[in-house]
Amino acid sequence: MPQRLQALLSAGGDVDYTDEDGWTALHYAAMVGSPQGDLNLWTRGPGCFPLSLAANSGKQATVAMLALETGIRLDQVDAHNRTALHKAALRGHSSCVRSLIDAGADANACDSLNNAGYALSMAIESGSLATVEAMLCAPRIIIHYMDRYDRTPLHQASAHKGDIYCKIVAALLKAGSHVNATDGDGDAALHNAVSYSTESTVATFLAAPDVDLFLKNEAGMTVLDVAVRGMDLGVLKLILKKCKRFGKESVHGETALGGATTGLWVEGCEALGEAGAPLRVSHLDKVSAQREDFLKDSRPDLRLVKTRGEMGLKYDQMVHYLESQVTERSNPKMPC
Known part of the structure; x- marks a missing residue:
């Protein structure tokens, strides 16, 4: 004492x-x-x-x-x-x-302060793997609860970077978390991981035997589409090792390859092309038209770069790449 x-x-x-x-x-x-x-x-x-x-x-x-x-x-x-x-x-x-x-x-007690005020959620936020594992060992622990946005603990963990969160995701999956559960935006936890987390976390999701790579969110985007939008080459290549379906367009009428071309992401186009995604003249035509509009616009959108010259260079690089790859015209009605 x-x-x-x-x-x-x-x-x-x-x-x-x-x-x-x-x-x-x-x-x-x-x-x-x-x-x-x-x-x-x-x-x-x-x-x-x-x-x-x-x-x-x-x-x-x-x-x-x-x-x-x-x-x-x-x-x-x-x-x-x-x-x-x-x-x-x-x-x-x-x-x-x-x-x-x-x-x-x-x-399973819930507080009145947070959106999902369960002790498991708090353990995840603490970033302590040992604490998460201790919670998962609790008798009758509920791991499939959702917050007001329909996000599960797996969604919560997948939105964090760092090796420790890769291990937390693995622990949640091992405990039986539903890998394909979707939130209010239709996103599965893998959509979150592709957008916000690391390659190792994405790889952990991809190793789950029942993961659905073709699940579309409310915007009609698969994880492949999300990876293209994020322009993370490492993550894209991981997904391409397991995903071999390329011709399905999103609700915006654009395929993953179309997103890479209009986003002027040459490396992404190369990775998709090497994986078997079909490059078409329609891709070249679309980017060429965008380039012409850019050259005519006195105040172009420069969100991707710092200067007009850099944007022009990106257009030139993409057009040159597509011209070197596309050898014959395809059906112009096929989605890009």
Whole structure:
């Protein structure tokens, strides 16, 4: 027992006496590891109650001791309906999470503050693989819940960069997350990964046996279309190793190859061409027409580059590439 608390008790101090913030000696003891007094006493301070304070601070020994005390309310909530488990998960304190789950804390409790205020979501946001794995080991854990935008925990993890999130995605998939579940925009988690994450995360999704590469979102885009729009050559090549269907246009009437040509992405066109996507004269005609419009426009759209000269060079490079590849006219009605 810490010396300060021992001195307080020896002097006959009231352990349940509260200060102006509603804190008792136990609240302070929870910060250093010694439980005494009313285990569930409410406080207006940021920790709210001793178990929550200890969990928020990562005091695993104190959490384990308090969680096993007779009369403790493991799922006591603060003003935002957050439990000790929420706070431990958000901070990435995996050992505290395991202690709380072992003691019977509700892994599926939801707070009232966040869009998807479950402890699993908070563990994902913490970026701690050990904490996510601890949550996934909870009995009866729900991993298919959706937020108000119909995004699942897998969607949440797929929108982050970094090797640790690649491992978190793998852990969620191993636990049984639905790889093809779509959000309110029709995006599967793989759409998110292609847009926001890394090659390693995309590769993890592609290794899932039931992943649907031809699933279209509300904009009619497959992950191949999204990869072309993002102009990430490494991600595009990963998808092309598994995807061999190229002629399906999106709701915008454009194929992935058409998107690469009108986006003036020569490297993307080369990768698609090498994978077997059919280059047609219609692609050349479309880009040539765009180039003519650009040359006539006194105030062209320069979002892709810094200067008019750079844009002109990109048009020249794309036209030259297409001229070197296209050898015969195809049906002009075929989609680009």
